[in-house]
Amino acid sequence: xxxxxxxxxxxxxxxxxxxxxxxxxxxxxxxxxxxxxxxxxxxxxxxxxxxxxxxxxxxxxxxxxxxxxxxxxxxxxxxxxxxxxxxxxxxxxxxxxxxxxxxxxxxxxxxxxxxxxxxxxxxxxxxxxxxxxxxx
Ligand SMILES: [Zn+2]
Numbered sequence: 482x483x484x485x486x487x488x489x490x491x492x493x494x495x496x497x498x499x500x501x502x503x504x505x506x507x508x509x510x511x512x513x514x515x516x517x518x519x520x521x522x523x524x525x526x527x528x529x530x531x532x533x534x535x536x537x538x539x540x541x542x543x544x545x546x547x548x549x550x551x552x553x554x555x556x557x558x559x560x561x562x563x564x565x566x567x568x569x570x571x572x573x574x575x576x577x578x579x580x581x582x583x584x585x586x587x588x589x590x591x592x593x594x595x596x597x598x599x600x601x602x603x604x605x606x607x608x609x610x611x612x613x614x615x616x617x
Contacts (some may be wrong), residue, residue: 487517490562490607499526501540506610511543511601513580545601546577547614551588552593562607569587572600572612 493501495617502525505512516520516530517537529536552572558564570593575581587602598617603610 486511488561490609491560492607492609495575495609496508498528502526505540505542509578509603509610511545511603511612512540513543513576513578514538515541515578522576522579524539524576524582543576543578543580543601546617547574547599547601548577549573549593549595549597549599549614550575550581551595552586573615580613584611587613587615591616 491500493503502512506556513522513524514526514530515538516533516535517535517539518535519530519533522541523531530538534551548584550573552570554568554570555563556568558567561567570586572584572593573581574586585600586597587604598612600617602615604612604613605611
């Protein structure tokens with residue numbers, strides 16, 4: 482029996498340019514894009530380098546090391562799926578390689594702080610592999 486649509490996990494778009502990112506997470510790694518011209522690195526996936534607009538880039542594997550840039554604590558669920566997780570953080574995390582992404586820091590009982598060292602963990606939510614982080 483599947484959940485009613487309003488109760489289902491809000492699925493990300495795993496097609497198009499982002500398909501590689503989601504497939505990599507499913508295979509157990511976090512990949513990011515790196516420009517072949519200026520060596521800028523970024524997430525989320527896009528067709529051109531956000532710095533020099535070159536369309537030549539490659540996927541690279543992130544080390545999993547990151548730092549906490551910022552976060553907010555959600556006390557209200559903006560989608561029914563997340564009601565059972567309240568309160569939870571939505572965090573801006575910077576990979577050691579440079580790209581930033583919106584994620585969650587899984588750290589029950591831990592006080593979050595700016596520049597906190599983090600380590601990638603890949604968790605499954607409704608059969609979607611998600612990049613989350615824990616204190617390193
Ligand atoms: Zn570039």
